[in-house]
Amino acid sequence: MEIGTGMGEATAEIAQNFPDTGFFALEVHRPGIGSLLARINEFELKNLRLINEDARIVLSENMPDQCLDAVHLYFPDPWHKKKHWKRRIVQADFVDLIYRKLKPGGHIHIATDWVAYADWSQEKFGSDARFIGGVIPKPDFRPLTRFEGKGLGKGHIVTDLKYVKA
Ligand SMILES: C[S@@+](CC[C@H](N)C(=O)[O-])C[C@H]1O[C@@H](n2cnc3c(N)ncnc32)[C@H](O)[C@@H]1O
Numbered sequence: 001m002e003i004g005t006g007m008g009e010a011t012a013e014i015a016q017n018f019p020d021t022g023f024f025a026l027e028v029h030r031p032g033i034g035s036l037l038a039r040i041n042e043f044e045l046k047n048l049r050l051i052n053e054d055a056r057i058v059l060s061e062n063m064p065d066q067c068l069d070a071v072h073l074y075f076p077d078p079w080h081k082k083k084h085w086k087r088r089i090v091q092a093d094f095v096d097l098i099y100r101k102l103k104p105g106g107h108i109h110i111a112t113d114w115v116a117y118a119d120w121s122q123e124k125f126g127s128d129a130r131f132i133g134g135v136i137p138k139p140d141f142r143p144l145t146r147f148e149g150k151g152l153g154k155g156h157i158v159t160d161l162k163y164v165k166a
Contacts, residue, residue: 001026002072003055003089008036010074010145015048017141023048026055055089056097065100071108075147078114090121099130102165107133110161111142113151118159125163133163 001024005011008025015023025048027033033052040048051058079087090110098108108125112118118135125131138160148158 001055001068001070002074004028004073004076005032005036005050006075006146007032008039010143011036011048012039012043012045013143014072014141015045016043019047021047025050026058027052028054056094059097059101063101066103068101069103069106071098071102071106072142073108073110074142074145075112075151076110076117078112078117080114080116085120088117088120090117090124092124095124095128095131099128099165104165107162107164109139109142110163111138111145111148111158112161113148113156113158115157115159118161121161125161130166131163132166134161136160136162 002011002014003026005025005027006029008027011023011025015021025036027036027050030052033050036050039045040050073089076089077087079085102108110121112121122134126134138158142160151158
């Protein structure tokens, strides 16, 4: 499952490169859904389903527990200002939700170009004894995303994090 696919370039590329894996893409932004639908059509993808809804609602209300092998969270909105930190998707209740929906041995892979968000995510997932993990090198399978490109253009440092459900 990928949360927040944006315009879906990376999502479609990953689905194309792993044709035997089934993917769910969750995105609240309708133009992003439209863009990814066009890519599904263009690449003739049969292994990718889109849901135009808040990931937290879909996960908590529509997905059974222990159903996911992996969750991809690539360049979540960083919400730089302290007064907006409560809007960040990575929160204690999100960590709990991800734990419940992952299969044993499943993982979440987070990438961010905002160092403070990497620290924030490490604090939330790293302090939860039910997960094992931390910073990893960028995996080859993860394409450059649109937001990543923008961040790199501004000189931002990209961090990849992986936490496995123990
Ligand atoms: C900064 S963009 C990154 C998009 C893409 N992953 C990339 O790297 O280019 C974050 C995306 O997450 C989406 N998003 C934010 N909160 C979400 C939620 N609760 N459920 C689903 N999508 C969400 C936003 O609409 C936005 O498209």
